Amino acid sequence: MSAIAEAVAAGRLPGRVWMYADYHCNLACTYCLTESAPGVPRRELGHERMVEIAAEAAELGFTDLGVTGGEPFLLMSLPGTLAEMAEHLPVLVLTNGTLFTPKRLARLEPILGRRVAMQISLDRPDPDANDGMRGPENFGKVVEAIPRLVERGIRVRIATTVESIEEAELDRLCALHRDLGVPDEDHVIRPIVRRGRAVDHGLGVTARQQDLPAELTITTDGAFWSPFGPTVSAGVVDTDLLITRTTRPLGVPAGALLRLVENRPPGDDVALNIR
Amino acid sequence: MECRYASYEPVTSSAASLTVEIAWPNVSRMSAVRLLAAGEAPLLARPYYGDGDPGPIVAALAHVPELLEVALPFIGAALGPSALSWRTKELVIVRVSALAGCRYCVQTHTAVALDAGLSREEILALRLSLDYREVFAGAAERAVIAWSDAVAAGHGPVSGQARDGLRAHFAEHETVELTVTAGATLMLNRLATALELPTSPGTLSRLTSEGLL
Numbered sequence: 362m363s364a365i366a367e368a369v370a371a372g373r374l375p376g377r378v379w380m381y382a383d384y385h386c387n388l389a390c391t392y393c394l395t396e397s398a399p400g401v402p403r404r405e406l407g408h409e410r411m412v413e414i415a416a417e418a419a420e421l422g423f424t425d426l427g428v429t430g431g432e433p434f435l436l437m438s439l440p441g442t443l444a445e446m447a448e449h450l451p452v453l454v455l456t457n458g459t460l461f462t463p464k465r466l467a468r469l470e471p472i473l474g475r476r477v478a479m480q481i482s483l484d485r486p487d488p489d490a491n492d493g494m495r496g497p498e499n500f501g502k503v504v505e506a507i508p509r510l511v512e513r514g515i516r517v518r519i520a521t522t523v524e525s526i527e528e529a530e531l532d533r534l535c536a537l538h539r540d541l542g543v544p545d546e547d548h549v550i551r552p553i554v555r556r557g558r559a560v561d562h563g564l565g566v567t568a569r570q571q572d573l574p575a576e577l578t579i580t581t582d583g584a585f586w587s588p589f590g591p592t593v594s595a596g597v598v599d600t601d602l603l604i605t606r607t608t609r610p611l612g613v614p615a616g617a618l619l620r621l622v623e624n625r626p627p628g629d630d631v632a633l634n635i636r
Numbered sequence: 637m638e639c640r641y642a643s644y645e646p647v648t649s650s651a652a653s654l655t656v657e658i659a660w661p662n663v664s665r666m667s668a669v670r671l672l673a674a675g676e677a678p679l680l681a682r683p684y685y686g687d688g689d690p691g692p693i694v695a696a697l698a699h700v701p702e703l704l705e706v707a708l709p710f711i712g713a714a715l716g717p718s719a720l721s722w723r724t725k726e727l728v729i730v731r732v733s734a735l736a737g738c739r740y741c742v743q744t745h746t747a748v749a750l751d752a753g754l755s756r757e758e759i760l761a762l763r764l765s766l767d768y769r770e771v772f773a774g775a776a777e778r779a780v781i782a783w784s785d786a787v788a789a790g791h792g793p794v795s796g797q798a799r800d801g802l803r804a805h806f807a808e809h810e811t812v813e814l815t816v817t818a819g820a821t822l823m824l825n826r827l828a829t830a831l832e833l834p835t836s837p838g839t840l841s842r843l844t845s846e847g848l849l
């Protein structure tokens with residue numbers, strides 16, 4: 362058993378490896394950590410590398426994969442990539458959920474019946490409140506897409522990212538996700554993290570290294586401590602949570618991450634409940 | 637005083653003239669890469685930042701933290717305190733840096749060489765402004781400088797004369813260390829020159845007051 366596998370099995374190291382599939386997005390949310398928007402540099406990891414990382418992660422003893430961006434589904438080949446990755450480990454892919462037109466839904470065929478779940482952002486139970494931060498028509502597209510995905514047998518999680526939310530509003534949001542076919546255990550609520558564009562808008566909480574679980578995160582710019590690490594400020598990728606520029610073989614950043622984790626007191630990675 | 641250091645020019649101990657006068661170009665230009673501030677320091681680089689500014693070599697290498705964390709201990713071992721005397725190591729470092737035309741390393745190590753007890757005249761000789769054979773009387777130190785010249789020039793094997801000169805005064809392990817000191821210095825010379833690393837204001841003002849800028 363590798364040192365990584367032992368640490369994961371013992372709960373000392375989170376089991377999930379994240380990948381930034383890309384950095385561009387069809388939206389430009391006010392709290393976006395990566396300053397994503399349609400015209401930004403794409404920084405695409407690429408099909409081949411993503412599948413390779415999946416295989417290496419499985420071999421090292423990680424247990425799960427996460428894919429984020431940008432908006433990963435802007436990559437037309439993504440479903441095929443996810444399907445190949447899922448042959449190695451289960452995959453959770455984060456999406457804004459706005460691209461699932463009937464044509465795009467048909468393109469999801471490769472992931473049907475595979476170990477691929479989606480996490481879709483939905484912040485508020487009302488279109489106006491939701492779309493204020495995320496852009497026009499976001500709410501409508503998301504509530505339209507979720508049942509379409511669920512009825513195809515795709516597991517959908519809903520992520521609510523907010524500064525704060527009133528109890529009554531949260532109740533309505535939970536009623537909505539249940540209506541859409543998403544059970545309570547698949548609804549996560551998390552704070553806005555003050556990095557990237559959230560800084561410009563004075564939003565969110567400051568996340569220090571010890572506030573963030575040590576989830577190995579691979580991008581074209583290197584390996585980071587957490588998916589909250591490779592954020593973008595004024596067009597430049599932040600380096601404060603960079604682990605190594607080397608990502609191949611994956612054992613290099615994974616070993617460095619383990620070394621960093623073992624030098625810190627246990628149990629200090631849950632302070633903000635950022636997952 | 638004007639800047640009077642050499643850009644790279646192969647010089648051997650048998651060269652007829654050992655002094656050159658060339659000014660540094662574009663001293664005020666920005667470095668070629670951002671020097672990462674403490675708040676931007678990657679996780680593996682943080683231990684090298686202490687409480688603040690780690691100097692431009694660390695702040696540049698921090699862009700590739702996995703390289704920094706192996707390069708820094710090596711640089712420390714190669715250029716820091718060791719079996720060779722401090723003064724001997726600074727002879728090598730200043731000489732090689734001058735031959736490589738490295739403004740940053742020459743300026744920074746001029747200050748270190750002063751601390752190590754070298755005189756202004758000795759430093760000027762190491763920096764090619766004076767003929768070292770007229771300034772350094774000791775045969776051992778002249779042998780070190782000749783060896784440094786040969787290693788920095790990099791024109792094939794070191795001459796038999798330079799080798800014999802060193803062998804007369806230094807053990808094998810010292811020969812290895814002198815050579816590694818020269819090689820590590822060259823590596824830093826290339827890094828600092830290509831990336832145009834800035835000399836610290838404190839060093840510049842000290843060199844100004846010593847007439848060694």
Ligand code: SF4
Pocket residue numbers: 386387388389390392393394395396397398430431432457
């Ligand atoms: S937060 Fe997500 S959906 Fe919004 S702009 Fe950023 S990447 Fe796109």
